[in-house]
Amino acid sequence: MKTTKLTKREAILLKVLSENKNTVYPREKILHQLWGDSDFFSSRSLDVFVSILRKYLEQYPSVEIVTVKGKGIMLKV
Numbered sequence: 001m002k003t004t005k006l007t008k009r010e011a012i013l014l015k016v017l018s019e020n021k022n023t024v025y026p027r028e029k030i031l032h033q034l035w036g037d038s039d040f041f042s043s044r045s046l047d048v049f050v051s052i053l054r055k056y057l058e059q060y061p062s063v064e065i066v067t068v069k070g071k072g073i074m075l076k077v
Contacts, residue, residue: 005054009034013049017065017075026072046073 006014016033017025031046050065050073055062064076 019050021075021077024068024072024074
């Protein structure tokens with residue numbers, strides 16, 4: 001297994017998803033948790049972070065980040 005150092009936002013995203021594993025977590029809530037009210041980034045920024053985490057998690061076949069269109073994101077374990 002490879003050890004990977006996460007950025008602060010990657011770590012927050014992974015923490016939020018893992019605390020709510022197997023549950024669809026709304027994108028808006030994730031955006032708020034990562035960037036707060038004053039610095040609200042686009043959904044596209046979140047997509048980039050999700051894609052980075054997916055790449056890191058490839059070495060764990062039993063773990064998957066799933067995007068549920070119109071609903072949110074889920075860490076499927």
